[in-house]
Amino acid sequence: MTLENDLKRTMRRQQPDAGFAARVLERVTADERERAAHEPRRRWWSAAAASMALVALLGGYTAHRVQEHRRGVEAREQLLTAMRIAGEKVHYAQQEVRQIGTSTSKER
Amino acid sequence: MRKFIASLALMVVAALPAAAQQRINLDFPGLADKAEEVVDITLDGEMLRMASKFLSGKDAEERAVRDMVNGLHGIYVRSYEFANDGEYDRALVQSVKKQLGPTWKPIVTVRSKKKENVDILADMRGDRAMGLVVISAEPREFTIVNINGPIDLERLADLEGQFGIPEISKEKK
Amino acid sequence: MTALASEVLEFPSVLTRAREGDQDAFAALVEQHESMVFSIAWNFFGDRARAEEIAQEAFLGLYRHLDSLESESHVIFWLRQVTTRKCIDQTRRNRMRAVSLEDAGEIKAHEPDFDPLRDQTLRRSIAELPEMQRAIVTLRYQEDLGPSEICEIVGLPVNTVKSHLHRALQSLRRKLERHS
Numbered sequence: 001m002t003l004e005n006d007l008k009r010t011m012r013r014q015q016p017d018a019g020f021a022a023r024v025l026e027r028v029t030a031d032e033r034e035r036a037a038h039e040p041r042r043r044w045w046s047a048a049a050a051s052m053a054l055v056a057l058l059g060g061y062t063a064h065r066v067q068e069h070r071r072g073v074e075a076r077e078q079l080l081t082a083m084r085i086a087g088e089k090v091h092y093a094q095q096e097v098r099q100i101g102t103s104t105s106k107e108r
Numbered sequence: 109m110r111k112f113i114a115s116l117a118l119m120v121v122a123a124l125p126a127a128a129q130q131r132i133n134l135d136f137p138g139l140a141d142k143a144e145e146v147v148d149i150t151l152d153g154e155m156l157r158m159a160s161k162f163l164s165g166k167d168a169e170e171r172a173v174r175d176m177v178n179g180l181h182g183i184y185v186r187s188y189e190f191a192n193d194g195e196y197d198r199a200l201v202q203s204v205k206k207q208l209g210p211t212w213k214p215i216v217t218v219r220s221k222k223k224e225n226v227d228i229l230a231d232m233r234g235d236r237a238m239g240l241v242v243i244s245a246e247p248r249e250f251t252i253v254n255i256n257g258p259i260d261l262e263r264l265a266d267l268e269g270q271f272g273i274p275e276i277s278k279e280k281k
Numbered sequence: 282m283t284a285l286a287s288e289v290l291e292f293p294s295v296l297t298r299a300r301e302g303d304q305d306a307f308a309a310l311v312e313q314h315e316s317m318v319f320s321i322a323w324n325f326f327g328d329r330a331r332a333e334e335i336a337q338e339a340f341l342g343l344y345r346h347l348d349s350l351e352s353e354s355h356v357i358f359w360l361r362q363v364t365t366r367k368c369i370d371q372t373r374r375n376r377m378r379a380v381s382l383e384d385a386g387e388i389k390a391h392e393p394d395f396d397p398l399r400d401q402t403l404r405r406s407i408a409e410l411p412e413m414q415r416a417i418v419t420l421r422y423q424e425d426l427g428p429s430e431i432c433e434i435v436g437l438p439v440n441t442v443k444s445h446l447h448r449a450l451q452s453l454r455r456k457l458e459r460h461s
């Protein structure tokens with residue numbers, strides 16, 4: 001299929017600019033430094049978050065929320081797909097009607 | 109040469125609470141097995157509300173969908189794409205229309221030998237559409253959309269321009 | 282030890298060493314996968330600077346999550362998933378779709394059946410796709426993944442992925458026909 005071949009060619013992998021790995025390492029180093037600087041505060045938050053997570057987990061709340069979130073995301077995708085399909089068909093029909101209106105008035 | 113038969117009633121709809129409409133039967137036994145691609149979407153009231161909560165209020169497209177979906181009771185889509193022409197029975201179009209009661213009126217009918225035939229029917233209560241059925245029959249694709257609840261046809265057509273596809277300019281008659 | 286056995290052992294030891302804090306090993310990991318990660322973002326946005334930013338964030342995330350990754354295939358899956366999701370999230374936040382023609386990549390005129398205008402039109406059309414369709418097209422045609430692999434990365438049912446792909450191809454075909 002021509003379109004599929006075109007897509008494979010157009011979307012071939014590209015190289016980032018030279019020195020990309022070095023830039024990543026610089027960023028990793030900077031990130032590590034910043035984390036170390038905020039470590040005491042982070043430990044406090046981590047401990048608090050861990051306690052809350054434990055309480056939530058024991059109540060089954062977290063698992064339920066994760067599942068709900070997944071269902072919601074899936075439902076959202078389905079809704080957008082449904083509305084796109086509906087919009088596409090109605091729009092097509094609308095365009096055909098408008099085209100008739102244009103060609104009829106031209107004939108007159 | 110393309111042949112069209114079309115009539116269109118422009119509708120402006122204010123959303124009003126309405127009794128839930130009866131769902132249309134969109135079961136087509138064996139059709140999915142013959143199809144290459146199938147889209148099967150069933151969103152009843154609860155799932156619609158859940159989906160709506162996950163739509164972004166900051167995104168224009170999703171906001172448009174959220175506004176449109178507010179008040180709906182259900183959205184159902186069945187779309188089948190086939191490898192070759194003529195792999196489904198066009199009588200299926202009539203089988204769907206037969207389920208629609210006397211309040212259902214044809215809004216648009218498009219007939220084309222080469223492209224798609226589209227039937228749009230609305231459940232009219234006074235001057236308000238409380239339900240919509242869109243039936244699209246192409247040589248290799250059969251699609252039904254059933255929307256249950258108050259729906260604005262103009263806004264639905266406008267969605268096409270919002271989903272990243274360039275809008276065809278709307279010329280006034 | 283045979284050459285084949287040493288080759289089989291090479292990658293796990295890079296991952297293991299990177300986990301132990303060996304920065305050279307981590308750099309080797311980056312070099313091994315930078316093209317894949319950068320290209321997912323580049324094919325999504327058509328903007329090298331933006332693609333680099335997302336790619337850097339993806340590898341930064343990889344560094345932070347090295348302990349939870351078990352194998353080469355796990356690293357590849359993780360990078361594809363994180364990069365794709367970052368691209369989708371950014372698009373939803375910024376709604377940026379336009380492809381800068383200046384940034385549209387090299388035009389390889391030496392390929393005999395290459396049509397630069399069609400290529401540009403295709404790039405622009407891809408950039409106009411809704412974000413999930415764009416992500417799925419990228420994973421399908423850049424990474425040569427099937428729907429069942431793509432659905433794991435984007436977190437959607439396989440039929441939804443197929444539907445998105447189908448609609449994306451329909452949309453692209455229509456746009457190319459309009460322009461030809």
